[in-house]
Amino acid sequence: MLERDETATTSGRVTIRTVAAHAGVSVAAVSKVLRNAYGVSEALRGKVEAAIEALGYRPSRAARGLRGRTFTIGLLLVDIRNPFLPEIIDGVNGILAPSHYRAMIGVSEARIQLETSLIESMIDYKMDGLILIAPRLPSEIIARFAAQIPIVAIGYHDPDAKNFDTVNCNDQRGAAVAVEAFIERGYRKIGMLTLGSREGHRVSVVRQREIGYSEAMQMAGLGEAIDIHSIPVASPVREESLKAFLLRPDRPEAVFCWSDLDAITLLNMAAEMGIRVPEDLAVIGYDNSPTAALSLVNLASIDQSGHALGVLATETLLSRIEGRETHLAHSTAPSLITRRSLGRIAGLETGSRTTQNSSSQ
Amino acid sequence: MLERDETATTSGRVTIRTVAAHAGVSVAAVSKVLRNAYGVSEALRGKVEAAIEALGYRPSRAARGLRGRTFTIGLLLVDIRNPFLPEIIDGVNGILAPSHYRAMIGVSEARIQLETSLIESMIDYKMDGLILIAPRLPSEIIARFAAQIPIVAIGYHDPDAKNFDTVNCNDQRGAAVAVEAFIERGYRKIGMLTLGSREGHRVSVVRQREIGYSEAMQMAGLGEAIDIHSIPVASPVREESLKAFLLRPDRPEAVFCWSDLDAITLLNMAAEMGIRVPEDLAVIGYDNSPTAALSLVNLASIDQSGHALGVLATETLLSRIEGRETHLAHSTAPSLITRRSLGRIAGLETGSRTTQNSSSQ
DNA sequence: CAAAAAATGTAGAACGTTATACATAGAACG
DNA sequence: CGTTCTATGTATAACGTTCTACATTTTTTG
Incomplete structure (x- = not known):
């Protein structure tokens, strides 16, 4: 040497x-x-x-940033506690590992000004492209940034996106899978827990899941039984709203919850209140988080394969960086992991998977 | 305009x-x-x-990197699933928010080559300093990097560190708190679950918790009852080893587990096998993860306040960046969150906290 | 073989900022 | 008032790489 x-x-x-x-x-x-x-x-x-x-x-990656590429992918998160993040990141890193590229993660909060500031910083670092994970920004803001830097958004349904790409699980289909599973097991009074009016726009996964729930109910001739209970974002009124749902005299016999996070809180409260799951209330969550799989929790859940989303988003972004200008919108298929909280059929002690087809635009 | x-x-x-x-x-x-x-x-x-x-x-942060500061703190993680990460990151971001500094997170794996490569990349980005979270690197490697860039390590006990700083919960004390809590409730056959021989060095939090367990047992005159069951890192032998522990004819009546992750798996298995917690086996975990607090899980756990660790590490690193050269080793106090898994005293349906003093070197 | 075309390697500027030397203006002092 | 000291703002090079123009060498063609 x-x-x-x-x-x-x-x-x-x-x-x-x-x-x-x-x-x-x-x-x-x-x-x-x-x-x-x-x-x-x-x-x-x-x-x-x-x-x-x-x-x-x-x-020096810094020096490279002045003229060429830094070989950096920025991941922007607005919620470090999102349960499917580890899988997404595993998917991203798995694709990047054999290349010169490196992922750098920035954590923000779900406020337009803070998310915008983080994107600006990533541009100032001369990152080559960005993956936004469940961003809370209006479409026009994302489009404005996409004029400056390649962008792929995960968990963001924008059918009009032109200069950035989207990679989503088919959230309408996910909700419909849940409704269909309840119906198949004989439930007819099927409600939905959704997240409050802060998430009002159609691009949001929450709204897509609501649409899927409502349409599936109508397809099944249960339009009159549509029952959407909206919970606020902020604690402690969030928990209070869940409790109020459980205390309703007209509580449905089954409920599809927009996310495992709130579904698990609901299960906890039900246990404390002596409400039996699934006998008194059947529950399906969304995300198939690790906690849902614990047999102490045993929550049936819609799985959206974060790993596959991470892989797909990274491949899509790399092709953007290489110069592709035509818009792509990928949609993966949700699947139901059946567990005890779904009820009505014996022998549900271990999770099993019901799969749908995947598609790309 | x-x-x-x-x-x-x-x-x-x-x-x-x-x-x-x-x-x-x-x-x-x-x-x-x-x-x-x-x-x-x-x-x-x-x-x-x-x-x-x-x-x-x-x-341009890239241009600044050529001559001045990028105002960037790198956070290096070897396990994105570490349950106290969100709190650490909240602590870090809380301190940085009012400043020009920005945290960028890199995710690696617990392999020396990969961790080293990520640190090198962060140096190539001209980041101003690094916080390593539960690094798995030998001390000499960290010291070599610390000659190039300011470094603070969280969850890494190196009493000989000279050119980098450490911020830890007092892990020996945390284990002792757990042992003392068991003794106070009348348990005498108290075991410990630890993580396998891959983590053999004294700098590791696992080893520190073992030392704390052993010393507390000896202090209590229970040296003869010391019983450390070592589980392997890799699945599925990890889960098999936990099951083997539960199946032991001479299983202790109480067990301190090195981490909530394995403690929760243990609770799950116990429930599946008809072993009652805490009646047949009392359990205390470590980290006070959100899952431990679910009343469906209800795991007593040692809390190490990730948020405070994040705050302290960031302040310490910023002072390093400003030129401090004397070594600091901060140690925060663990506290016990009592829950049902601890048993032996009525009325433990809600968590309560037993606190120790904090100290800095 | 000569001319044309293609391949190769270099010189030098660009990228966007920081840091330092120093010319000059303004303030302080005797 | 003249001299000295201090504060201010500018000129210029450095930082480490990429990109482009182009001189030169090598290869191909007729």
């Missing part, structure tokens, strides 16, 4: 100048090799690669 | 040159204002700040 070259900086970092001197070629030649640019002989490539190896050279 | 200035780049981005032209001053003057450097009059500051506001200028 050679000593560090004297063309290293005063801080001791090996730079492209160091490599060029070591290989006896120009700086631009080293850059061409790094970029895999046209006009590099095999002999030159060999010399440069040997020098890079010998010196342990790593390009 | 003025039109975008003609000195903007061809990509349309507002740069420091644009601001300088708009304010009628030099580029270096604008830089001095941005850096809050000495030698700026109030009049100049006013002109520059007005131009920045009018043009919506944001410095």
Whole structure:
């Protein structure tokens, strides 16, 4: 192993100048090799690669950001507690691992100003593209940013998106799967718990799940029994609203809940109040979170395969970065994981999966 | 609002040159204002700040990385599923929100090569400092990186650390708190579940909790009853080992588990096998994860306040970045959240907290 | 073989900011 | 008032890489 070259900086970092001197070629030649640019002989490539190896050279991502690519994908989260995040991130990292790309995650809150500020920061870092996970931004804001940087949104249903891509589980279908499962087991009074009016727009997964619930009920001739109970976002009125639902004299016999987070809280309260699940109230959640699978919890849930969403979003973003300009909207299929909370059929101690077909636009 | 200035780049981005032209001053003057450097009059500051506001200028973090600071804190995670992560991140973001700093999170795996590669990437981004959360690296590797970039480690007990800082919950004390709680309730056959030999070094939180368990048992005159059951890291032998523990004819009457993750799995299995908790087996976990608090789960747990750890680590790192060179090792106090799994005293349906003092070196 | 075309490697500027040297203006002092 | 000291703002190079123009070498063609 050679000593560090004297063309290293005063801080001791090996730079492209160091490599060029070591290989006896120009700086631009080293850059061409790094970029895999046209006009590099095999002999030159060999010399440069040997020098890079010998010196342990790593390009500065910051410097690259001034002219070329940083090989960075930004992931933007508005809720670090979203239960399907680990799977998405596993999916993303699985695709990026063999490449030069690296994912960097920024955590914001569900407020337009904070989400916007985080996206701006990611642009200032010269990231090559962004994956927004369940963003709460209006479509026009996302479109404005997409004019500056490639963007893919997960968990965001915008049928009019032109300059950014979307990757979603088919949330209407997910809700319909839940309703159908209840009906198949003989339930007719089927309600839905949804999240409050802060999430009012059609792009939101919550709204899509409501639409799916309502349409499935109507298809089944149960339009008169549609019963959507809206819970507020903020604690403690959120928990109070769940309790109020449980205390209703006209409580339905089965309920589809927009997310496992609130479904699990509901199960907890039911247990504390002596309401038997599924005998007094059958429950299906959404997300198939790890907690839902605990046999102490045993919540039936719609699974949307975060891993597949992460994989698909990353592949879609990389193709955007490579120059594709036509819009893509991917839709994956939800599946029902049946567990005890669904009830009405014996032998439901272990989860089992009912699958739908997937589709892309 | 003025039109975008003609000195903007061809990509349309507002740069420091644009601001300088708009304010009628030099580029270096604008830089001095941005850096809050000495030698700026109030009049100049006013002109520059007005131009920045009018043009919506944001410095390029990539360009800043070439000479100054990017105002970026890197958070490195080896396990995105670690239940106390959301609280740590809330703590970090709470401190950074009013500043120019931004946290960027990188997710790795618990393998030396991958963790090392992620740290190198963060250095290549010219991040200003790093917080390593429960790193699995040997001390010498961390120290080598700390010679290049300010580092604070959370959940890493290295009494010999010289050039990086540590912020930990007092894990020995946490284990002792659990043992003492069992003893106070009359349990004498008290075991411990720990994580396998891959985590063999003293810096590891697992090893610290073992030490705390063993010493507390000896202090209580129960040295002969020390019983540490080691479970392997990898599934499915991990779950098999937990089941083997439950099936032991000489199973202890109470068990302290190194982490909520495995404690919850244990509770699940116990429920499936008809082992009553706490009547047949009392359990205390570690981390006070949200799942532990569900009344369907109701696991007593040692709380280490991820939020406080995040706050403390961030403050410590910022002072490192500002130039402090003396080593700091912060230790916060664990507290016991009592719940039903602990047993032996009536009226334990709601969690309550037993607190210890905190200390810093 | 000569001319044309293609491949190769280099020189130099660009990217957007920071840091430093220093010219100059303004303030303080005798 | 002249000299010295301090504060201010500018000019310029540095930071580490990418990109492009183009000189030169090599290959292909007639």
